[in-house]
Structures are given as structure tokens and as C-alpha cells.
Amino acid sequence: xxxxxxxxxxxxxxxxxxxxxxxxxxxxxxxVTKAGQRFIxxxxxxxxxxxxxxxxxxxxxxxxxxxxxxTHWDHIQGFPFFIPLFIPxxxxxxxxxxxxxxxxxxxxxxxxxxxxxxVELSQLGASISYRDLTEGVYDLDGVRVxxxxxNHPATALGYKxxxxxxxILYLCDHEPYWENLWRSEATPGKLDSILHEGDRRHAAFMQxxxxxxxxxxxxxxxxxxxxxxxxxxxSYVAKIAAAAGVKxxxxxxxxxxxDDAFLDRIEAEAREVAASLGSPLEISCAREGFExxxxxxxATPAQAPxxxxxxxxxxxxxxxxxxxxxxxxxxRKALTRAGHRVIEAEGGAEGLELIAGRRPDLLVLDLxxxxxxxxxxxxxxxxxxxxxxxxVIVLTAHGDEASAQSSFALGATDFLAKPFTPPQxxxxxxxxxxxxxxxxxxxLS
Amino acid sequence: MNSRFISNRxxxxxxxxxVRVNWTIGSKAQERQTLPTISIAVEEGMEDVVPGYLEKRRxxxxxxxxxxxxxxxxAISRLAHKMKGTGxxxxxxxxxxxxxxxxxxxxxxxxxxxxxxxxxxxxxxxSVELRYPNxxx
Numbered sequence: 294x295x296x297x298x299x300x301x302x303x304x305x306x307x308x309x310x311x312x313x314x315x316x317x318x319x320x321x322x323x324x325v326t327k328a329g330q331r332f333i334x335x336x337x338x339x340x341x342x343x344x345x346x347x348x349x350x351x352x353x354x355x356x357x358x359x360x361x362x363x364t365h366w367d368h369i370q371g372f373p374f375f376i377p378l379f380i381p382x383x384x385x386x387x388x389x390x391x392x393x394x395x396x397x398x399x400x401x402x403x404x405x406x407x408x409x410x411x412v413e414l415s416q417l418g419a420s421i422s423y424r425d426l427t428e429g430v431y432d433l434d435g436v437r438v439x440x441x442x443x444n445h446p447a448t449a450l451g452y453k454x455x456x457x458x459x460x461i462l463y464l465c466d467h468e469p470y471w472e473n474l475w476r477s478e479a480t481p482g483k484l485d486s487i488l489h490e491g492d493r494r495h496a497a498f499m500q501x502x503x504x505x506x507x508x509x510x511x512x513x514x515x516x517x518x519x520x521x522x523x524x525x526x527x528s529y530v531a532k533i534a535a536a537a538g539v540k541x542x543x544x545x546x547x548x549x550x551x552d553d554a555f556l557d558r559i560e561a562e563a564r565e566v567a568a569s570l571g572s573p574l575e576i577s578c579a580r581e582g583f584e585x586x587x588x589x590x591x592a593t594p595a596q597a598p599x600x601x602x603x604x605x606x607x608x609x610x611x612x613x614x615x616x617x618x619x620x621x622x623x624x625r626k627a628l629t630r631a632g633h634r635v636i637e638a639e640g641g642a643e644g645l646e647l648i649a650g651r652r653p654d655l656l657v658l659d660l661x662x663x664x665x666x667x668x669x670x671x672x673x674x675x676x677x678x679x680x681x682x683x684x685v686i687v688l689t690a691h692g693d694e695a696s697a698q699s700s701f702a703l704g705a706t707d708f709l710a711k712p713f714t715p716p717q718x719x720x721x722x723x724x725x726x727x728x729x730x731x732x733x734x735x736x737l738s
Numbered sequence: 739m740n741s742r743f744i745s746n747r748x749x750x751x752x753x754x755x756x757v758r759v760n761w762t763i764g765s766k767a768q769e770r771q772t773l774p775t776i777s778i779a780v781e782e783g784m785e786d787v788v789p790g791y792l793e794k795r796r797x798x799x800x801x802x803x804x805x806x807x808x809x810x811x812x813a814i815s816r817l818a819h820k821m822k823g824t825g826x827x828x829x830x831x832x833x834x835x836x837x838x839x840x841x842x843x844x845x846x847x848x849x850x851x852x853x854x855x856x857x858x859x860x861x862x863x864x865s866v867e868l869r870y871p872n873x874x875x
Contacts, residue, residue, distance in 0.1 A: 617820045619794065622787055623827040630783055661819070690823035711823035712834045 294457045295325045296504065297584040300339020303466075303510045303524070303546035304367050311552035316581020318342070319367040320465060320546060322506060326456040327588070330434045331357040334452065334463040334506070339581065340371030347377050354382040358433050361389035362465050363449035364400040372401055373410050383419035388433070390442070390450040391425035398423055426450060428727040441498045442724040443467035444491060445523035446716040451498060458589035459503040465546050466508045467495070468523045471708075474532050477694060482570035484536050488694065489708060490701050494728070496537040503587055505534055506579065509544040512559065521717060527563040535572035545579040609633045609726060610651065614644035614670065615659035615688070620711070624657055624688070627715030628722065641665025645673060648680055655726055657718075658705075660689040660696060671703040684725040688713065776865045781829055782872040789868060791828045795821065796863045802840075802856050806849065814852060815844040832862055 300318035308317035319337025347355050355377045362368055377383045389397045402414035431438045439453040444467055451464040470491030479486035487493045499505050510524035527544050534542045560578045567574040611633050613624045625635045638644035642665050660667035674680030684706040692710025700708050706725050780788045805813040818840035825833025836859045843851035
């Protein structure tokens with residue numbers, strides 16, 4: 294596959310002399326298979342030069358599959374400036390994660406309302422179809438494309454494309470699930486040393502990949518002030534990719550405040566992190582205009598077996614078990630605003646009764662409660678036929694490693710330390726539920 | 739008057755969305771000239787729950803003080819732990835910060851430090867004023 298970076302910047306375009314080597318355009322990456330299938334990851338401002346290049350050099354009519362990680366502005370701002378969309382006869386399929394607040398055409402047309410842009414979405418000449426994706430494996434334009442939800446306050450999807458004997462992943466935007474990747478007593482650099490189940494799943498998704506393109510907006514020093522903003526550090530990326538046996542990493546979604554000299558240092562430090570783990574991983578900061586061809590001898594199924602983690606309309610029945618009335622109220626607000634239905638219990642015993650009687654789709658569980666605490670609820674739940682497969686998000690102010698480890702050991706699906714923000718909780722609920730459906734559908738198939 | 743903007747922690751990357759939290763620190767009305775006011779904008783959709791949450795925290799100040807007098811650090815720690823978990827979600831990052839600090843010093847049964855953070859919490863709660871930027875008109 295031929296890979297080319299057209300936009301490597303996060304948040305906002307930052308052209309100028311200080312970003313001339315790594316680039317100033319926001320997220321856009323082009324991937325073309327040997328057979329000519331074209332995929333475009335995101336359509337930040339880098340989509341404009343890509344469009345101009347396609348108009349000049351690509352066979353006509355132009356066709357492509359646009360894979361949007363999510364619809365924050367830095368990932369869609371170049372869409373209205375992508376000239377091939379204006380040309381009748383061109384065909385595009387635009388894919389994005391199901392679960393955004395509005396449908397894909399609604400979001401894309403929102404930034405093309407006359408107040409912001411003179412041409413409306415409906416006036417574009419090309420044939421454009423839209424497809425909502427969730428976690429699963431898809432056949433897109435004859436190519437096997439796997440997806441997995443990322444950890445981002447807005448629902449964001451990571452993509453894995455397998456073709457030409459190689460696998461290439463695009464993983465933007467994503468934040469570590471836990472501040473320290475490894476359990477404190479474990480050997481760093483190994484998959485089974487990863488503490489949080491979410492990070493472990495993320496590593497499993499990229500395991501053995503030839504190339505990953507990963508959000509690494511921050512340095513470890515910057516991260517504490519940006520926690521919960523949905524972005525990674527280069528250190529996290531180097532560690533998790535090394536543990537997953539990835540061959541090559543491109544760090545991307547560069548922070549607008551990081552100039553070329555700063556990114557040189559990030560690249561050097563990321564390489565040191567990988568080397569310290571004894572990994573042969575190759576790491577580079579993505580540069581706008583960089584192009585490379587990746588081919589290998591990995592067997593790729595000619596016909597992708599399609600599986601999908603089941604679309605849900607946002608109307609999950611969610612049980613919140615917490616003895617703090619204010620917390621229940623806050624979680625209820627967050628989840629009902631996202632379209633879910635909520636039932637509540639103020640203690641473990643009442644919670645277990647509601648699980649048996651109401652059969653919720655998902656449980657949000659506090660740990661520290663009088664009488665039957667969250668650990669005991671988990672223990673009883675996992676020993677029970679009905680509760681065994683219920684996705685459980687532990688939501689606790691005890692954000693320590695021991696609590697997280699114990700929760701996962703007892704069968705928690707996810708562990709989120711308070712304080713949380715409503716969009717963050719909704720994103721984790723979607724991820725948790727999609728994962729559960731995926732596990733069930735994989736088992737059935 | 740001094741003012742500063744704090745970017746909304748819920749936003750990541752760049753969104754077309756207004757900054758929603760605005761603290762304005764400056765002189766207030768005549769009756770409290772010496773006390774600075776801290777203006778907190780209430781997130782859209784949270785208008786019906788934030789005032790009640792704030793009132794509950796204000797009502798807890800005497801509870802904290804009585805517990806401190808009785809050296810009941812367990813009670814202080816429990817209240818502070820809950821405030822730590824909910825403050826940010828209701829739009830009060832400072833309450834999460836003070837909740838964490840109070841919980842830590844209460845667990846150490848550190849009376850002077852508890853009294854200090856309790857004073858800070860009381861002052862903060864007294865200074866907060868809610869704004870409703872999304873209300874019609």
C-alpha cells in the first residue's frame with residue numbers, strides 16, 4: 294500500500310516557517326492499495342492539497358472511501374475544500390463512527406451552512422454515500438477494514454486496513470485509559486503487563502501491525518494538564534506499540550505549539566523509550582508530504598468475513614449503583630442526554646435485585662458503598678448466569694492501581710476514575726457495550 | 739476587573755463550541771465589597787441540578803466544622819471524597835481539587851491543615867455565583 298501524509302497537525306492548522314518540515318495542515322492521510330482502492334483517513338485541512346493532487350494526477354472518475362475517525366473540526370475542516378467532491382461522476386463513500394450526536398451528513402452539512410461556507414453539502418456534484426460504522430470487520434471496496442473504538446470524549450474509531458500483505462492502522466484521537474501503562478510489579482514491555490483492560494484491547498488491536506499512525510499530541514510533561522482531553526503522549530505510543538510487536542510507528546496529530554525542532558526532540562525521545570524496552574520498533578514523527586510504499590507477504594483474506602458489533606440506537610437500559618445521590622444524578626443526566634434510559638440503586642443489594650429483575654444492558658458501579666460494596670457486587674455478578682456477561686463500568690473516586698487491578702480481576706469491563714465528564718462517560722458506555730456485543734457475535738460465529 | 743477563561747475540559751481537539759466556563763474575579767456588589775466573586779457558567783442542560791448541588795455543598799460547611807470540632811476525621815474524609823468525585827462533573831473543578839486535598843489531610847487526622855482547607859472551601863462556596871449563558875434573553 295502507498296501511504297502519504299497530507300496533514301499531520303492536531304487541533305488547528307499551523308502553517309509557517311516553524312512547521313515547514315513536519316507540516317501545518319490538520320489530519321489527513323491517503324492510503325492506496327496496489328489494486329487502486331483509495332482510502333482517506335480524516336479530512337482535516339490536508340484534504341485540500343490531496344484533492345488538488347487527485348485532480349491533477351488520479352485516474353478519472355475519482356473514487357475513494359473516506360474513513361473519519363470522528364467529527365471534531367480538525368478532522369473534517371478540509372472536507373468542503375476537497376475539490377473532487379464538486380465533480381459529477383466522482384464517487385465517495387464517507388464512513389464514520391456511529392454514535393456521534395448527529396448523523397454524518399448532518400455534521401458535515403453543519404459546517405457547510407451558508408453562515409460558514411458558500412456551497413451546501415447537497416450542492417456537491419459527486420455521488421456521496423454515507424455509512425455508520427461500529428466495532429467490527431468490514432469489506433469496504435473489496436478491502437478488509439477492521440474498526441475499534443478509541444478512548445476519546447467524542448466517539449472515535451480506529452481503523453486497521455489489511456491489503457498487499459501488510460496491515461496499517463490509523464489511531465486518532467486516543468488517550469491512555471490509565472496513566473501508567475504497566476502494572477507496578479510487572480515487567481515493562483509485555484502485553485500481559487498492561488494494567489487497564491482498555492489499553493490491553495488497544496494493544497491487541499495493533500498487535501503485529503506493520504505500521505501504525507497514532508495520536509501523540511503531548512509530551513509526558515504536558516499530559517497531566519491535558520488529561521481527559523483525549524490525546525496520547527509519545528511515550529505511551531512507543532511503549533504500547535513495542536509491547537504489541539508493531540514494526541513501524543508514525544507519531545501524528547502534532548500539537549500546534551510544537552515546532553519542527555520540538556518534534557525532532559519528540560522523535561528522538563520516543564525512539565529512546567522503545568530502545569529502553571529492547572524493541573526494534575521504528576518510530577518517526579509524521580511529516581506532511583512523506584510518502585512510502587509498504588508491501589509484505591502476510592496472507593490477507595480475499596473475501597473479508599464481515600462482522601459488526603451491532604448498532605445500538607443509544608437507547609440502552611443502564612443501571613447506576615452508587616450511594617452518592619449527587620453522583621447518580623450527574624451520571625443520569627449524562628446518560629439520558631446521550632439517549633439512554635437509566636435506573637438507579639443506592640446500594641449493592643438493591644443493585645443486584647434490579648439486575649435480576651430489570652436485566653439492564655450495562656452497569657455503572659461505584660466501589661465504596663456501605664454493606665455490599667462494588668467488589669462484592671462484581672463477585673456475585675460474575676458467579677451468576679444472568680450477570681456473567683453484563684458489561685460493568687466501575688466508576689469510582691478510588692482511582693488507585695490496587696482498586697483497578699482488583700476490579701479487573703473480578704471481571705470489570707472498564708474502570709473509570711472520578712471525576713468524570715458526561716461526554717467521557719457516554720463514550721466509555723458506547724465502547725463497553727460495543728465490546729460486549731463484539732465478544733458475543735464473535736463467539737456465535 | 740480581572741477575568742480569565744478556562745477552556746472547557748469536555749472539549750478535545752477543536753470543536754465549534756463556545757468556551758463555557760468563565761471565572762470573573764473582581765469586586766462584587768456593595769454588601770460584600772471585600773469578597774471576590776467567582777462566576778461559574780452553568781452548562782446547558784444542567785440548569786436544574788447545579789444550583790441544588792451548590793446549595794448542598796454550602797449546607798455541608800457547618801457539618802464539616804462540627805466534625806472537625808469532634809475530631810471526626812472519618813466523617814470529613816467521607817464528605818470530601820464524595821465532593822472530589824462530583825465537583826468537576828457539575829462544573830466546579832475547584833471543588834474536586836479541594837475535596838481531594840481535604841480527604842488527604844483528614845485521612846492523616848491533620849487538624850490544622852483540615853481547618854485551612856475548610857476555610858478555603860467555605861470562602862470559595864461563598865464567592866461562587868452562577869451564570870446561565872444559555873437562558874433565553
